[in-house]
Amino acid sequence: MSYLKLSSLKKTYPNGVTAVKDIDLEIEKGEFVVLLGPSGCGKTTTLRMLAGLEEVTEGSIVLDGKDITHLPPRQRDISMIFQSYAVWPHMTVAENIAYPLKLRKMDKRAIASKVEEVAKICKIVDYLDRYPAQLSGGQRQRVAVARALAVNSKLSLMDEPLSNLDAKLRVSVRTFLKEIHRNTGATTIFVTHDQAEAMALADRIVVMNEGRVEQVGSTREIYNECGSLFTAQFMGTPPANIQKVALASSRGRLVAAAGGGEGAMPLDLGDRSAFPGMEGLIGNEVFLAVRPENIAIGEPDGVNEASIEIVEPQGAYTILVTRVLGGEWKIMLEGDVDFRIGQKVSLKIDPGKVMFYDAQSTKRISLS
Amino acid sequence: MSARRGKLWSRTVFLLILVTVAGVVLLPILYFLTISFASNYEAYQFPAKILPTFSYPARLRYNADTENYTLLLKKGADFEAVKTTSDASDFSLYCKSQLNVLISPPAVQTLFDRAKASDQAVPIKLRKDFFRNYVVFFILAEGTMRALFNSLKAAGWTILISLVLGGVTGYILARYKFRFSTTFSTSLLVVRMFPAVALSLPLVVYIMRMNLYDTPFALAIVYSVPNIALTAWITSSIFKGISVELEEAAMVFGATRLKTLRTITLPLAFPAIVASSLYAFLAAWNDSITALIMTNDNPTLALLVYRTVGSSTIPNLPAAGAVVLLIPSLVFTFIIKNYINQLWGKVAL
Ligand SMILES: Nc1ncnc2c1ncn2[C@@H]1O[C@H](COP(=O)(O)OP(=O)(O)O)[C@@H](O)[C@H]1O
Ligand SMILES: [Mg+2]
Numbered sequence: 001m002s003y004l005k006l007s008s009l010k011k012t013y014p015n016g017v018t019a020v021k022d023i024d025l026e027i028e029k030g031e032f033v034v035l036l037g038p039s040g041c042g043k044t045t046t047l048r049m050l051a052g053l054e055e056v057t058e059g060s061i062v063l064d065g066k067d068i069t070h071l072p073p074r075q076r077d078i079s080m081i082f083q084s085y086a087v088w089p090h091m092t093v094a095e096n097i098a099y100p101l102k103l104r105k106m107d108k109r110a111i112a113s114k115v116e117e118v119a120k121i122c123k124i125v126d127y128l129d130r131y132p133a134q135l136s137g138g139q140r141q142r143v144a145v146a147r148a149l150a151v152n153s154k155l156s157l158m159d160e161p162l163s164n165l166d167a168k169l170r171v172s173v174r175t176f177l178k179e180i181h182r183n184t185g186a187t188t189i190f191v192t193h194d195q196a197e198a199m200a201l202a203d204r205i206v207v208m209n210e211g212r213v214e215q216v217g218s219t220r221e222i223y224n225e226c227g228s229l230f231t232a233q234f235m236g237t238p239p240a241n242i243q244k245v246a247l248a249s250s251r252g253r254l255v256a257a258a259g260g261g262e263g264a265m266p267l268d269l270g271d272r273s274a275f276p277g278m279e280g281l282i283g284n285e286v287f288l289a290v291r292p293e294n295i296a297i298g299e300p301d302g303v304n305e306a307s308i309e310i311v312e313p314q315g316a317y318t319i320l321v322t323r324v325l326g327g328e329w330k331i332m333l334e335g336d337v338d339f340r341i342g343q344k345v346s347l348k349i350d351p352g353k354v355m356f357y358d359a360q361s362t363k364r365i366s367l368s
Numbered sequence: 369m370s371a372r373r374g375k376l377w378s379r380t381v382f383l384l385i386l387v388t389v390a391g392v393v394l395l396p397i398l399y400f401l402t403i404s405f406a407s408n409y410e411a412y413q414f415p416a417k418i419l420p421t422f423s424y425p426a427r428l429r430y431n432a433d434t435e436n437y438t439l440l441l442k443k444g445a446d447f448e449a450v451k452t453t454s455d456a457s458d459f460s461l462y463c464k465s466q467l468n469v470l471i472s473p474p475a476v477q478t479l480f481d482r483a484k485a486s487d488q489a490v491p492i493k494l495r496k497d498f499f500r501n502y503v504v505f506f507i508l509a510e511g512t513m514r515a516l517f518n519s520l521k522a523a524g525w526t527i528l529i530s531l532v533l534g535g536v537t538g539y540i541l542a543r544y545k546f547r548f549s550t551t552f553s554t555s556l557l558v559v560r561m562f563p564a565v566a567l568s569l570p571l572v573v574y575i576m577r578m579n580l581y582d583t584p585f586a587l588a589i590v591y592s593v594p595n596i597a598l599t600a601w602i603t604s605s606i607f608k609g610i611s612v613e614l615e616e617a618a619m620v621f622g623a624t625r626l627k628t629l630r631t632i633t634l635p636l637a638f639p640a641i642v643a644s645s646l647y648a649f650l651a652a653w654n655d656s657i658t659a660l661i662m663t664n665d666n667p668t669l670a671l672l673v674y675r676t677v678g679s680s681t682i683p684n685l686p687a688a689g690a691v692v693l694l695i696p697s698l699v700f701t702f703i704i705k706n707y708i709n710q711l712w713g714k715v716a717l
Contacts, residue, residue, distance in 0.1 A: 053616050073619040086617035090635045099631075100621035151621065 001065065002026035003187060004155060009059035011045050011211075019045040021211040023059070027204075030185040032178075036198040037208035038234065043191040046208075047157050050189065052076050064154055074103075079148040080157040083164065087132045087143045093119075094128040096143055100151045114150050121180065122146040138169050149180065156188045162197060174200055195235055199223065207231050224353075229362035232289040232355060238319065240289040241329040244359065249282050256288050256325065264326035267349075268304050274351035277367045286365065287357035292319065292332035294353035297345045304347040311339050322347070404501055404687035407468035409441075409450065411684045422496055424467065428479055429489035437480055440489060447489075456480060468500040501688035509672050509689065518584045519653060519669040520696075525588030526595060526652040527645045533592070534599025534644065539633075541600060542607030553604065556597040567593050568658045575662070582664045590662060591652045599644040606640035607633070642707040646700065653697050669693050 004027040011020040020042040027033050035043045048054040050061060052073035060069045068076050079100075087096050094115050101111045119125045122142040132140050141161065148156055161177075162170045178201055181188055192198050198205050199219040207214040207222060207230075215227040226232035232240040245256035248266070254275050257266040267288075272278065297320070309328075310321035313336055320331040320339060324347065331347070339345075356365040398418060403411060405420035425442040436454035439462075440447035451462050456476040463469040463476075471494070483490050497503075506512045541553050568590045572581070580586040610633060618628040634641070656674040659667060667675070673689035680686055 051616075051620050053620070072624075073616075074622045074624060078620060080617065080620045082613045082617060084611060084613050086611065086613040088614055088617070088632060088636075099618070103622035103627070147621070 003029040003031075003064060005060075005062045006046075006050075007060045007062075009046065009049060009061065010057045011042070011049060011054060012057045019211055020049070023211075023213055025206060025213065025216070027187065027189070029187055032181050032188045032190065032201060032203045033206060034198040034202035034204070035189060035191045035206050035208055036195060036202075037193065037214070039193055041208045042211040043193075043208055044159055045211075047080075047159050047189065047191050050155070051078055051080055051157055077154045078157060079151045079153040079155075081141075081144045081148050081159070081161040083160045085140050085144040085161075085164075087140055087147070089132050092129050092131055093124060093135070093143050093146075096132070097147045097150050100147065104151070118146040118150045121149065138165055138173070141165065141173065145177070145180070149184070152184075152186075154187065156186045158188065158190045160192055161190075162192070163194070170197070177201065196237070207234065209234075225364075226289070226355060227364050229287050229289070229357040232357070236291055238292055238330045238332070240291045240355070241295075241324070241327070242287055242289045243325050243327050243329075244285060245288045245325060246285050247278070247281050247283065254278060258325040258327075264323075265305070267325055267347075269349055269354055270351035275354075275367060281356065281365065285359045287359060287362065289355040289357065290329075290349060291353060292330040294350045295329075295331045296348040296350070297331065297333065298348050299346065300344045301346050304349070305344055306347055308339050308341055308343050308345060311341060400687055401691065403684050404691045405498060406684045406687075407466060407496065407500070408682050408684065409466045411682050413443075420498075422498060424469070424494040424496070426492050426494045427489035428483040428492050430480075430483040430486070437483055438489075463494065467494060468496050468498075469494045470497045470500075501684050502692065505676070505685055505688045505692065508685070509676050511667075512669070512672060512692075515667050515669045515672045516692075518663075518666050521584035522587040522591065522659075522668055523649045523652040525585050526591040527648045529588060529592040530595035530599045530648040531641060531645055534596040535603050535637075535641065537596065537600035538603030538605075539607050541604040543612070553601065556600050559597040560594045562594065565657055565661065568661050572662060581662070582666050584666065584668070587655075587659060587662050587668065588652065590658050591648070591655065595644075595648045595651055598647055602644050602647075603637060603640050606637050610636045639708050642704050646704050646708070649700055650697060653693070 004025075006023055006025040009020060009023040009025075010018070012018045023042075023046060025033075035046060037043055045054060049056050052068070052071060052075075056069050060067060062068070063076065063078075087093075088099070091099065097115045097118060098111050101114060106114070115128070116125070119128055122145050124139060124142050124146060127135060127139060127143075132143065135143070141164075144161070148158075158177075162173055165173060174197060177190075180186075181201075190198075190201060199222075202219060204216060204218060205222045206216050209230050215222060215231050217225070217227075222231060223235050226235060226240070229242065233242060243256070243258065245258060245267070248255045248257060249272060252272050254269040254272055255266045256269055258264045269275070269288075304324075306322040306324055306329075308320050308322055312319040312321070315336065317335065318333045318337045318339075320333065322329055322331065322345075356367070357363065358365055395418075399416065402417055402420045406417075410417065410421065427440040427447055429438045429440060431438060431452070434452075436452055437459070438449045438452040439459070441450050442448075450466075451459065453459050453462070456473040459476045459480075460471055460473045463471050479490075479492055482492075509515075537556075541549060571590050571593075575581050575586045575589065578586075580589075614636070615628050615632055618632045619625070623631065654670055656668070656670040659671040660674070663671065670693055673686060673693050676689045677686040
């Protein structure tokens with residue numbers, strides 16, 4: 001039996017919006033799970049149901065063997081870091097951290113030493129007597145972390161805790177949160193719409209879309225083995241190049257022609273032998289997805305020729321934009337490579353990394 | 369260059385406006401305060417003094433031909449004869465009633481003797497009993513103390529009723545969306561547009577039925593009607609400003625709803641609660657019209673002052689009464705002012 005189990009969880013708001021439709025999820029003790037998805041996909045709603053701040057419409061939540069579906073928040077033994085941090089402005093930092101401990105009827109000396117302990121971890125010892133208004137955003141955030149850390153709850157929830165920090169701080173706090181998790185082993189559910197954050201932090205990522213779980217897996221699985229077109233489109237910066245194509249076989253090679261026949265040059269995907277189990281797909285329309293970093297560039301040799309339209313140097317890598325099958329494709333090359341606009345090149349696609357999706361269900365077509 | 373001159377211009381104008389406004393507001397208050405310390409004699413003088421006086425520059429002259437004494441008071445550059453008498457008691461009474469000067473007939477006799485010994489008017493010192501008007505107000509206006517307590521009771525009940533009902537309404541308006549909630553909150557303000565009389569007349573009927581007529585509590589009910597609306601209006605905007613997440617955080621970390629209200633919401637709304645109670649206090653404290661309708665044997669202090677004004681031809685006594693009325697509200701306002709601007713960590717929230 002898993003530590004936390006969400007079964008057929010559903011939430012319909014009084015105004016009729018169904019924000020969460022049927023979520024099943026199992027989480028092991030000590031896991032750091034990230035709920036990832038675009039804005040409005042129901043992440044916050046899911047988290048608030050876990051916290052008891054939102055009534056569950058259907059389904060159940062079982063934490064550590066106990067059904068908490070309809071318990072009030074205070075009886076769930078859960079801590080939470082809010083997007084706005086929600087540190088109480090009329091209490092000093094020390095009082096903020098101590099408040100939950102007082103409610104737990106801890107004795108004064110134990111509270112003082114606990115406050116001291118977490119303040120040290122979060123590096124806010126010097127600010128214990130200050131009011132939140134006297135702190136910077138980053139410091140306030142650490143107060144929120146310290147407060148959650150102090151209660152040592154069964155489950156730690158975080159709703160986009162980094163989104164109000166500036167880009168640089170976000171990365172360092174991210175590392176800090178990961179460090180804390182490594183030390184405490186607290187079971188954590190972290191909500192974000194930022195895939196970089198998700199990939200950096202997660203033991204497992206839960207990709208959500210329109211109130212449903214799209215895919216659950218490790219960072220590697222989610223990124224490289226996108227189970228659905230949505231995930232392929234959502235993950236990666238820039239995301240995978242996606243095109244609706246008709247597959248054909250020509251002289252032992254697999255060729256993708258642009259759907260709708262706009263007269264664009266078909267794309268040579270490589271030798272048929274690189275795509276075992278392809279037979280059933282020849283002649284079908286499918287979605288083709290290729291990640292920008294899985295395309296290499298060579299001298300023009302008559303195969304998959306394209307001209308470069310835009311060059312976006314990024315320092316560590318370079319993004320090229322070309323026209324493939326009538327659509328705009330991005331190609332990511334390592335290093336600061338020198339290309340001219342209008343230059344003719346040949347695209348070399350890594351056949352092992354090409355992904356196909358069913359045109360109707362948009363689910364991954366697995367090749368075996 | 370011209371920008372700087374423009375700035376100087378606007379600063380000058382700004383300063384002028386400020387001084388004018390201060391003058392318009394402060395001068396009458398100062399004059400009012402001075403009047404409350406003025407004797408009857410001073411109150412009739414023109415031009416009136418801006419600052420209160422403590423004693424009179426005076427002379428006493430012995431009139432050998434009529435064998436009586438004349439009191440001369442300084443008026444402008446000259447001295448004016450204000451009282452001529454041969455009787456020490458008469459002189460003493462005049463000093464007390466017209467000049468607010470307490471001087472016993474034997475002391476007057478001593479002065480008379482000094483004047484008689486001299487062939488000129490002798491300078492004498494007449495020291496004013498500075499707070500005489502206030503003493504007279506308390507003696508004259510019978511039951512002042514009781515009226516003061518009535519006022520305090522009415523104000524206390526008004527604060528309590530307005531805060532409890534208005535605060536709850538404000539919280540509901542801020543936290544729960546329901547149909548017509550904006551219509552409702554706007555209509556709250558409409559209640560405030562009714563003159564107090566319009567509200568109290570129909571209420572009198574009910575209050576009489578409840579056997580509450582002529583009690584401070586009944587007054588408080590009438591005062592509360594517009595104040596509940598105002599309190600709801602003020603507190604709802606403050607409650608709206610208190611992020612729901614602050615309350616939710618408390619609940620997630622182990623607090624009940626009630627505990628959250630007590631330890632998070634109310635302390636954060638404290639400035640608004642205090643401001644509302646100030647309004648409630650002032651409404652109850654300063655009213656005399658409603659009290660006129662709603663009380664009989666238990667007037668409030670404001671009503672008492674109002675009556676004194678009506679029965680007095682000289683403004684000094686009513687002014688003293690008004691200052692008596694003003695002091696508690698000033699004290700209350702000043703105590704409360706600190707809380708209205710309450711800031712945690714000296715930074716605005
Ligand atoms: N209190 C609410 N009442 C009605 N609809 C809501 C409420 N909160 C969120 N929603 C709707 O539910 C959907 C999911 O919202 P949310 O869970 O906040 O998404 P996310 O956190 O992934 O951005 C959105 O369409 C949003 O408009
Ligand atoms: Mg959200």
